[in-house]
Amino acid sequence: MRRVFWVGVGVAITVVVVVKGRQVVARYAPASLVEQATDQVNGAGERATRFVQDFRTEFSRARQEREDQLMASLLAEGQEDPETVRARRATSAGGRHRAPAQDAPDDEDLLGYSFF
Numbered sequence: 001m002r003r004v005f006w007v008g009v010g011v012a013i014t015v016v017v018v019v020k021g022r023q024v025v026a027r028y029a030p031a032s033l034v035e036q037a038t039d040q041v042n043g044a045g046e047r048a049t050r051f052v053q054d055f056r057t058e059f060s061r062a063r064q065e066r067e068d069q070l071m072a073s074l075l076a077e078g079q080e081d082p083e084t085v086r087a088r089r090a091t092s093a094g095g096r097h098r099a100p101a102q103d104a105p106d107d108e109d110l111l112g113y114s115f116f
Contacts, residue, residue, distance in 0.1 A: 025034065075081070 071082075
């Protein structure tokens with residue numbers, strides 16, 4: 001509970017300092033200096049936004065590339081892609097829990113046991 005209190009105090013002090021600081025700057029700084037500083041801050045914000053977008057794009061590309069590498073190393077030679085198998089199972093009637101076909105051989109007699 002103490003931490004929440006002190007975090008709140010810190011936030012309140014920060015807000016007061018920022019508001020009062022802007023008032024002091026607006027009162028004593030020349031307009032051209034304020035405009036120049038505002039332009040620099042806006043430019044920095046645009047550069048930061050562009051950097052984050054580029055980083056996100058590059059990270060997503062690298063992650064997908066690494067995922068593909070790992071998937072290729074985990075699959076046995078000739079094994080189908082898991083997404084293809086999942087899609088085929090989803091389109092089949094009932095997936096793996098469907099009832100056995102009527103003409104399918106009954107393995108229970110051959111095995112001597114049953115899972116049902």
